[in-house]
Amino acid sequence: MIRYAAGRLTSLVISLFVASIVIFAVIEVIPGDPAAFMLGVNARPDTIAALRAEMGLDQSLIERYFDWITGLLQGDFGQSWTYKTPVADLIGDRIWISLPLAIYALILSTLIAFPAGIYAASRRSGAGDITIMGATQLGVAIPNFWFAMILVLIFAINLRWFSAGGFPGWDNPLQAMKSLTLPAIALALPQAAILARVMRSSLLDMLGEDFIRTARAKGLSARQALWKHAVRNALIPVLTIIGLQFSFLLAGGIIIEQVFFLPGLGRLIFQSISARDLIVVESVVMLLVFTVIMVNFMVDLAYAAVDPRLRSKA
């Protein structure tokens, strides 16, 4: 187990290092001078030069990379060029929207997908299975931003149960959760559809395995065999998907955040890219990459917990 974890950890560190170089290089080559953008079309060249110096843009690319990376290692994300506030504060404010939203959506999607997948697998080819599979087919096909608009149309504009978007802050947790509910549903349903399908097919694979037959031969009912043996073994591919989905939900909320005008990380990236606030983009993307890699690391560890064979293999 320790050797397995150490191996995973080494690849984690290497991934992070490579990612930092790629992120910095890719983002720095985006055309458009941040200082010229900020000052607009009437600015004079000397004014732009003054601002470039103020922003540290007159340094070489390599100097700036090392400044950035040594800052990151010390927990300093730098200072936003446009907002003129520390990037860490910007992230700190917004992560409290994106993270709860991603977790909320993940919980919803799991709550929907697990029962649906297990039910469909246990009623294979029955009416319930066909209905659920039809619904998930639809769920996979519908883009989440379109679904989000439909939710707004029904629940905000017509029924007026929810506001159309925005975030009131965590001062009032109930209102905050309420404002995240429509976005979470919009994010969760397509994910739930995928997860339910994976759950079902993974369970069906397991139900055909020898050990299930053995279990049945020992006298377990079909239901007991399913719950005691198949579900646990079917969890590995499901965990993989959940790990990927969490990363997607955290970083991929960008469109949903636009639709519901939520001030989350996705919207921060979106705004920062168009404003060429590169330091913010780099730091936020790096943070997301870090999160994704960490989540995958934890999923790897979770495999080992679910599947004892992985522990000895390393």
Next chain:
Amino acid sequence: MTYTRTGLTAALAFCATTALAQDSITVAIQLEPPNLDPTGGAAQAIDSVLYANVFEGLTRFDADGAIIRGLAQSWDISDDGLVYTFNLAAGVTFHDGTTMDAEDVKFSLDRARAEDSTNAQKALFEGITDVTVVEPLVVQITLTQPNGNFLFNLAWGDAVIVAPESIDTIASNPIGTGPFTFTDWVQGDRLELTRNPDYWGPAPALASATFRFIADPTAAFAAVMAEDVDAFIGFPAPENLPQFEADPRFQVLVGNTEGETILSTNNKMPPFDDVLVRQAVAHAIDRQAIIDGAMFGLGTPIGTHFAPHHPDYVDLLGNSPYDPERAKELLAEAGFADGFTTTLKLPPPSYARRGGEIIASQLREVGIETEISNVEWAQWIEDVFTNKDFGLSIVSHTEPMDIGIYANPDYYFQYDNPAFQTLMETLNATTDPATRSDLLAQAQTIISEDYVNGYLFELAVATVAKAEIEGLWVNQPTAAVDLTGVSWAN
């Protein structure tokens, strides 16, 4: 970030029905200000939120674009037009309690014109040679040469009066002299203002105001329909306006802006260096089709680079009526009977993206092929504006009274006409209104007859608001959401 909001304001902002006190308002605009320093960046959103609300200058624009008194209550101009003496309003304090006096005016103007200034409109202060404090409430500004635009220049959001005591944190905590004080900014979501109890002028009717930033047109529609916001200034989805007009809950205000939307043409790049080619392009354009197709009917056709609602506007549409046959003749005359291919670089606003598709098809009719590329603003500024790497582009020039850009041969469309440059110099040094009118008419005519750019339309601005709201600006003489005169009818 300080969370000073009370539960009450949060509830007001987010309950769909605000049956409580009608002295607060939630106003949405599309773009969020990047920071809150109007003297240090070009972003219009900074002025949209802060102009006239939090910050004031010596003079200011009123709702119709006229220059009226601001912190300066009166002024004298010396006979040679070189010395302006401003008498400041008495009893004015900044929001942090410090007194506003002539020293602050001197500080603000000297800072804006300093060598290391990052003021985006530094040119406004170009002619100033000296700012002198005469008395605590009297300040004297000396110019190198007479400047007929000087009072107008001082009305810009970039020329507001700031204090040395609060300048270091202005970007996150703006301290002005205006009727509203800045309370809170939840970046990415909203910004809150509260009535300034110590305001030197008449107190505004609103006790508080919340600005929300909703970029997406669909989200904008939903937010207004769900009554999450009370007013949306610069509503981004013109296709939805009829629906609001038909709904008794709302009023729709359509006003004009200072935005001349033009088909920018690179005058130094062949074949656009030939006036015949530019004239051909002008005749190939069907303005009304663009206004209808791209702007859903909002916008006024223009024949030169000047706002049609301005008293000095000259109607020059007759120089370039839609006439594709004439365009083809002109192209043949210029030696391009078979047409040519050029680039068309489009920035993000819908006037450019939608308008660009329509213009491309109109130009194709006369044989001009365009390679369209959609660019972000930052890239537009680099490619088109700075490096002049473009054939055609579509941009709305939103600065008020900006015909002077045609006198700068290095400006991105690279129009170099010494006669026009001399005319502008004369204009700048002229203070007599009648002579100025005459010179402005000549200037408009010269650029129209030189077909410098394709003149399309004056950008309109749509505001959707609750029916009971009164006093919102209909027009946008400058980027501003002036809440001073806004109130609820009920």
